[in-house]
């Protein structure tokens with residue numbers, strides 16, 4: 001049996017996969033079972049933030065594996081303390097909870113928001129506003145939070161207490177933000193929803209209304225965080241700091257980790273016994289995260305991310321059949337025209353040795369933050385050929 005047959009004989013069919021078996025990787029290049037190489041413009045959906053097997057990251061992770069791979073959260077570890085301190089420096093948020101994925105980080109944010117409100121105001125203020133076209137995860141609660149009808153299927157009943165507001169529609173926001181609401185949750189740039197940045201005026205309105213009504217702001221930065229948009233947090237591009245920020249994907253360079261960060265307001269909401277995760281804050285993940293922060297929480301590094309993003313944008317905008325380019329930094333959405341279909345382009349790119357993503361009808365690029373201009377050029381040349 002070949003790998004794909006063996007795989008499909010035993011693994012549930014919950015994903016639409018390409019016929020590609022990856023075996024190893026180096027920087028921005030992945031290699032398949034047959035030795036064919038691919039330039040990776042997807043980095044595992046923005047997760048291998050330093051590319052494949054970055055030397056410093058590998059060393060940090062291996063050293064940690066050799067000394068302590070896991071402890072329960074009954075005990076403290078130095079590596080988690082170091083990571084939390086550095087992440088706090090990079091984000092300006094001092095209080096955090098570690099988990100293993102984006103959905104879990106959002107679950108934690110939702111629990112904090114509801115308990116913050118319950119502690120202060122009692123029952124009846126549990127509603128959370130999310131945006132139409134958002135994506136917040138695949139657990140029952142985060143599926144309910146996700147503002148897309150296609151996700152609200154099969155698994156009834158969903159979790160109650162979510163209201164969906166159209167992105168950038170201030171009137172819709174005002175009409176749904178009443179005294180039963182404890183939080184507004186949003187992505188600054190909707191990733192899965194098609195790499196759509198919120199308008200500054202809408203973001204301003206969220207923050208000013210929430211401030212007035214003691215409603216918490218929750219920024220889902222699972223995809224946009226950790227340097228992806230050219231700032232450490234996408235909120236920095238909007239001049240805003242949410243009360244709660246969730247991170248995952250790129251945070252530990254490819255090891256499962258999520259984090260829910262909060263400012264002073266929510267520092268003491270989670271008390272012993274109110275939340276937990278067996279693997280949360282795992283030492284190996286923290287070591288990987290520290291290696292990522294050593295590079296990505298640096299102004300010069302982030303300026304490079306912005307420069308590379310601008311470079312890609314300029315080149316892609318000149319390519320045939322490109323209608324528009326959206327996103328910030330190295331989070332890029334490409335809208336096509338004249339009947340060109342993103343899914344087709346992504347499929348054809350495989351033959352040519354290029355890994356791409358889609359987001360709704362767009363081609364989406366989330367290359368590793370460390371990608372070199374040389375490899376960028378190679379990938380962009382392939383993309384241009386495909387778009388003709």
Ligand SMILES: *Cc1c(COP(=O)(O)O)cnc(C)c1O
Pocket residue numbers: 100101102103104106135136137138187191192220221222223248249
């Ligand atoms: C990917 C993603 C999630 C879900 O993260 P998982 O690690 O798959 O649970 C949540 N929110 C956003 C914005 C994402 O991009």
